[in-house]
Amino acid sequence: MDSNTSPPCPGIITVRRNPPRRARATPQMTPKSFDLPEISVFPNDDVLPPQKPSTSPENENLKVFLRIRPLSSSPIQAPRVRGKSAWPQNPAKKNVPAAGAKISKSKNSSTCVTVNDSQSVTLSTPVSWHESKRIKSETYGGFSHVFSSGSSQFQVYERMMKPLVEEFLGGKSGMLAALGPSGSGKTHTVFGTPRDPGMVPLALRHIFEDAEPHVKQPSRTFYMSIFEICSERGKAEKLFDLLSDGGEISMQQSSVKGLKEVPISNKEQAESLIAQATLKRATAMTNTNSQSSRSQCIINICDAPPKCKGVVNPKSNSAVLTIIDLAGAEREKRTGNQGARLHESNFINNTLMVFGLCLRSLLEHQKNRKKPLQKHFQSSMLTRYLRDYLEGKKRMSLILTAKPGEEDYLDTSYLLRQASPYMQIKYNEVEPSNIVPKKRHYQGSSIMDDSKLSPLSENLKRMRLVSEHTKQNDKNSAEERENITEDSSALGKLDVNSSVSLKSEFDRQVPSERSHIIMQNFAKVIWNVLKQYNSKLKVAEMEIESLKESIVNEKTKYWKIETQLNEFKANCTCCKVGNIKNDPEYCSSVSLVQPHIAEQQETFHSESSFLARVDQSDEDGLVLSTSCTQLCSENSDREAFSLTKPEHHSASEVDDGSKILSESSDAQSSSDARLDHSDERPTLGTSCTQPDANMSDRKLSTSLLNAEDHNTLEVEAVRKRSSESFDAQSLSEVRLDLSDEELTLGTSCSQLDCEKSDREISISLSKAEDHNASEIEAVRKIPSELFVSSSSTEDDKLDPLSPPKDASSTKIDNLVDPRDKIGVDISRKPPKPKRTLMPSSSMLSRDLSTFDLCDESEKSKGNRGTRKLSAHEPQRSNGSISLLHLLQCVDLPLWNVSSALQLQLANYR
Numbered sequence: 007m008d009s010n011t012s013p014p015c016p017g018i019i020t021v022r023r024n025p026p027r028r029a030r031a032t033p034q035m036t037p038k039s040f041d042l043p044e045i046s047v048f049p050n051d052d053v054l055p056p057q058k059p060s061t062s063p064e065n066e067n068l069k070v071f072l073r074i075r076p077l078s079s080s081p082i083q084a085p086r087v088r089g090k091s092a093w094p095q096n097p098a099k100k101n102v103p104a105a106g107a108k109i110s111k112s113k114n115s116s117t118c119v120t121v122n123d124s125q126s127v128t129l130s131t132p133v134s135w136h137e138s139k140r141i142k143s144e145t146y147g148g149f150s151h152v153f154s155s156g157s158s159q160f161q162v163y164e165r166m167m168k169p170l171v172e173e174f175l176g177g178k179s180g181m182l183a184a185l186g187p188s189g190s191g192k193t194h195t196v197f198g199t200p201r202d203p204g205m206v207p208l209a210l211r212h213i214f215e216d217a218e219p220h221v222k223q224p225s226r227t228f229y230m231s232i233f234e235i236c237s238e239r240g241k242a243e244k245l246f247d248l249l250s251d252g253g254e255i256s257m258q259q260s261s262v263k264g265l266k267e268v269p270i271s272n273k274e275q276a277e278s279l280i281a282q283a284t285l286k287r288a289t290a291m292t293n294t295n296s297q298s299s300r301s302q303c304i305i306n307i308c309d310a311p312p313k314c315k316g317v318v319n320p321k322s323n324s325a326v327l328t329i330i331d332l333a334g335a336e337r338e339k340r341t342g343n344q345g346a347r348l349h350e351s352n353f354i355n356n357t358l359m360v361f362g363l364c365l366r367s368l369l370e371h372q373k374n375r376k377k378p379l380q381k382h383f384q385s386s387m388l389t390r391y392l393r394d395y396l397e398g399k400k401r402m403s404l405i406l407t408a409k410p411g412e413e414d415y416l417d418t419s420y421l422l423r424q425a426s427p428y429m430q431i432k433y434n435e436v437e438p439s440n441i442v443p444k445k446r447h448y449q450g451s452s453i454m455d456d457s458k459l460s461p462l463s464e465n466l467k468r469m470r471l472v473s474e475h476t477k478q479n480d481k482n483s484a485e486e487r488e489n490i491t492e493d494s495s496a497l498g499k500l501d502v503n504s505s506v507s508l509k510s511e512f513d514r515q516v517p518s519e520r521s522h523i524i525m526q527n528f529a530k531v532i533w534n535v536l537k538q539y540n541s542k543l544k545v546a547e548m549e550i551e552s553l554k555e556s557i558v559n560e561k562t563k564y565w566k567i568e569t570q571l572n573e574f575k576a577n578c579t580c581c582k583v584g585n586i587k588n589d590p591e592y593c594s595s596v597s598l599v600q601p602h603i604a605e606q607q608e609t610f611h612s613e614s615s616f617l618a619r620v621d622q623s624d625e626d627g628l629v630l631s632t633s634c635t636q637l638c639s640e641n642s643d644r645e646a647f648s649l650t651k652p653e654h655h656s657a658s659e660v661d662d663g664s665k666i667l668s669e670s671s672d673a674q675s676s677s678d679a680r681l682d683h684s685d686e687r688p689t690l691g692t693s694c695t696q697p698d699a700n701m702s703d704r705k706l707s708t709s710l711l712n713a714e715d716h717n718t719l720e721v722e723a724v725r726k727r728s729s730e731s732f733d734a735q736s737l738s739e740v741r742l743d744l745s746d747e748e749l750t751l752g753t754s755c756s757q758l759d760c761e762k763s764d765r766e767i768s769i770s771l772s773k774a775e776d777h778n779a780s781e782i783e784a785v786r787k788i789p790s791e792l793f794v795s796s797s798s799t800e801d802d803k804l805d806p807l808s809p810p811k812d813a814s815s816t817k818i819d820n821l822v823d824p825r826d827k828i829g830v831d832i833s834r835k836p837p838k839p840k841r842t843l844m845p846s847s848s849m850l851s852r853d854l855s856t857f858d859l860c861d862e863s864e865k866s867k868g869n870r871g872t873r874k875l876s877a878h879e880p881q882r883s884n885g886s887i888s889l890l891h892l893l894q895c896v897d898l899p900l901w902n903v904s905s906a907l908q909l910q911l912a913n914y915r
């Protein structure tokens with residue numbers, strides 16, 4: 007016991023419920039026996055063509071930025087509605103309140119938004135709400151970046167917009183959308199002012215001036231298109247091209263038809279176009295914003311040349327940078343809109359709602375693939391145009407603008423609650439551009455989207471790469487990249503005339519490429535299935551090996567236990583027999599040793615049933631009944647039981663040992679031995695023994711030792727039978743009644759049915775009473791060949807009329823075969839018996855031995871394993887058998903009975 011453990015407190019009882027279960031040990035696997043070959047990695051190089059490594063990071067989430075505008079102005083008191091005719095207005099004057107508008111300082115300068123760090127903010131309820139409404143503050147985190155109110159436009163651009171521009175210059179499309187309530191700074195962030203330009207001017211400046219040397223291509227020409235989606239009288243949606251002079255444009259599915267693409271080659275040209283579009287954009291004065299945007303404004307910057315009269319210029323690498331200034335969500339109570347403004351508010355809010363539904367559906371679809379991606383994009387022009395983005399097929403970023411004032415708590419809370427889950431959207435499922443349906447390759451009527459031309463260019467690049475790889479395997483990847491660059495430049499140098507043929511080639515290559523990709527994916531699936539089956543097969547093999555080992559272990563344990571059991575049985579029987587005979591203390595115990603059965607041949611069955619019963623009482627003495635013993639074995643050895651019972655310094659011993667050795671036949675043995683011993687009448691009876699064996703040796707020894715008042719009685723019967731190729735049946739019943747007045751020994755029946763058998767029965771009876779001893783020894787030997795013999799054939803040898811050989815003893819020996827021996831021996835032979843039986847007694851015992859006599863107690867036991875007595879037999883007192891009854895049963899001559907009785911009585915006297 008650990009000495010460190012503190013002794014338990016006597017006043018505390020700890021009851022442990024459900025003690026911790028130890029995990030079942032994992033079965034030891036033996037991988038040594040598994041030689042299954044490992045399935046190699048899928049041969050991508052053989053099945054799949056080498057692909058250009060993707061530069062985009064996998065598992066990239068939708069980037070959501072948050073910008074909090076400064077507290078500078080209060081709501082406009084007198085909103086002024088401006089029609090399109092009022093446009094243009096200098097964006098620089100956007101912050102200037104309209105004439106007549108009363109601008110007052112905010113009554114409460116406290117804010118409801120607190121920036122925790124670069125990625126999280128805390129939204130607190132206004133102080134005025136603490137008494138009546140909730141006071142719980144909410145924290146929103148996970149933003150890509152949070153721009154505080156002091157952040158400048160340049161800082162926002164560097165953090166948010168610059169990566170998109172660089173990707174755009176690298177040939178990747180991107181989209182930025184500003185989302186937030188009205189007056190939160192969306193337009194300010196997107197367009198800015200001449201003094202404080204927004205993301206679009208900065209991006210154009212970046213593209214034309216500040217581009218990095220390796221991507222700076224002064225010769226490249228970019229194209230710009232700006233259009234807006236607004237409501238027409240509050241009912242239908244309508245498109246306006248902000249760069250044209252009134253040209254009609256329309257939306258067909260996801261493309262805008264008739265949109266003017268203005269080429270731009272420098273930043274000044276681009277800024278002028280932006281100013282023009284800003285002046286044309288529909289704005290209106292509301293209570294929240296003096297120049298509130300009333301439409302969704304979309305700016306596209308593309309380096310691909312526009313389609314001119316249906317001719318596609320493949321020079322571009324199909325990158326498009328899209329920046330969207332959404333109209334701000336409005337609440338009627340705050341804006342105070344009425345009439346047309348109210349319809350515009352409904353249109354704006356509905357569009358934003360659809361936009362949010364698309365993103366939410368995309369998020370749910372990515373979380374659970376079983377949920378279909380809802381087609382909310384069909385509900386508005388904006389979402390239809392942004393379908394690829396809203397379905398996760400293209401990357402985009404969101405900039406949430408919020409107002410930090412307490413009066414803006416509801417707007418800000420609604421924005422954060424609605425938009426913060428969008429940051430969980432991932433772009434790892436972005437569809438490859440080459441499987442985009444052909445009809446969607448032309449998203450705009452006058453502009454070629456990157457998704458439309460990218461399949462062709464990517465496929466051509468891949469094909470070139472494969473061809474180069476097969477021709478020159480020794481070239482390194484750097485050379486391949488050079489080839490790719492050369493191919494790209496070569497593609498870029500193609501003129502318009504070659505575009506038609508290239509387009510036809512693309513149309514021809516797409517189906518085969520799709521089928522090839524499908525086959526590749528199918529091969530991957532099959533490969534994975536094979537790998538899974540291989541792993542399962544390994545596991546099964548391991549389990550089989552473990553089960554085999556367990557079976558071997560169990561067999562070993564079984565043989566050990568069986569060997570120990572046999573040894574125990576052998577030792578126990580031998581020791582028991584010896585101890586019983588030699589141990590003087592055994593007189594106070596009753597021991598029963600079951601027969602020991604040893605089987606040495608595995609091809610035969612052995613069945614043994616043994617039942618012993620011992621009844622003991624002061625009056626009835628000892629009753630031993632061995633009802634049935636059956637052996638079914640060709641070759642078996644058997645040694646039976648021994649029984650001892652002392653009573654009043656007397657000892658009785660019954661040894662019944664039988665040994666049966668048989669081959670090619672079954673042996674059945676039934677034995678019933680009964681011993682009644684009392685102060686008055688000790689009785690030993692062996693009722694029935696039936697062996698059935700072709701070749702068997704059997705030795706039965708019954709010994710009775712009775713010492714009463716220094717008297718000893720011992721009966722030993724040994725029977726040995728050997729038979730070959732014939733069945734032997736023997737029914738033997740020996741009954742012995744011994745009392746102070748009468749002594750009866752009977753062997754009722756013995757039947758032998760064997761071709762060759764030896765039988766030896768030795769019965770020895772001795773009684774010593776008052777220092778007197780009696781000895782009866784009978785030796786009977788019956789050789790039998792090819793006939794049935796019974797014990798009755800010995801009658802002539804046991805002639806009751808023959809004189810005794812010795813006056814002091816009676817001994818009958820009948821020896822026919824030296825191997826056979828029947829003898830009744832006295833274990834404790836007195837030196838010389840003082841009293842011997844008269845010849846009449848011998849005759850009587852011989853006669854009685856030919857009849858079947860049974861005690862009444864046997865009837866009550868059902869004559870287990872023995873024959874049944876007739877019902878007309880009179881009932882007897884317990885225990886003994888009277889001589890008269892025996893004589894009645896066997897129908898002996900009366901004179902013989904009387905004379906024998908008289909002689910016996912005279913002898914005892």
Ligand SMILES: Nc1ncnc2c1ncn2[C@@H]1O[C@H](COP(=O)(O)OP(=O)(O)OP(=O)(O)O)[C@@H](O)[C@H]1O
Pocket residue numbers: 074075076078100101102186187188189190191192193194195295297298299300332333334335407
């Ligand atoms: N970060 C900022 N710094 C300085 N002024 C800002 C900032 N954000 C917004 N403003 C000013 O707030 C006013 C409203 O901004 P803006 O028009 O951009 O809001 P909005 O979100 O576009 O509103 P709406 O949706 O109604 O068009 C403008 O006068 C703008 O100059």
